[in-house]
Amino acid sequence: MDPGERAFAELRRMVDAHGWAIRHVLGNSSAAPFSYTVGLTAKGWDELLITGLPAEVADVFIRNAVDEQDSSGAFRAGDRTEALTESGSVAFIRVEDRSGLTAAGRMLGDFEALQMVWPDSNDNFPWDIGYRNPPTAQPLLGPASRPDRAL
Known part of the structure; x- marks a missing residue:
């Protein structure tokens, strides 16, 4: 079995054991x-994605988001919350380009996803005037629009 197939088989084992x-x-x-998550669709939630962060940091953001959804309900596009980190808020946008989420596509077929967008060091988001990070630091895979619901 090639490394890609081994990685996919391990991901499938994790989803089977833990649900996601x-x-x-x-x-x-x-790049x-x-x-990104694989398996939240079975809970009736969108899969979650975060770009531009090291795996260990992204892991914490995603696990915190799943825990928050378990206690408070599913996030939706346009939501913004400070419940996931001590360092500021996180916004959610609809993912339109799911082409890179190959394992989710292979395992789930059709699915929806939300991108968790993090602010720069001045708490500005990519759609805010004064955002300091280059676009390549946190590629947006959906419409960059100001979230309208603070949680």
Whole structure:
């Protein structure tokens, strides 16, 4: 079995055992890293994705978001919350480009996803005037619009 098939089989085992799992995709000189869930669809939730963070940091954000959804209900596009981190808020946008979420597509077929968008060091989001990070630091896979619901 090739390494890609081994990784997919391990992801499937994790989803079977725990109901969901996180897939981390390493970045390179031309693409930012990203991490996403596989299996939240079975709970009636959107899969979650975060871009531009190291796997260990993304893992914490995603696990906190899943815990928050377990206690408070599913996030929706347009939501913004400070419940996931001590360092600021996180906004949610609809993911339109799901092409990179290959393991989720293979395992789930059709699914919806939300991107968790994090602010820069001044608490500005990519759609805010004064956002300090380059677009390549946190690629947006959906419409960059100001979230309208604070939680």
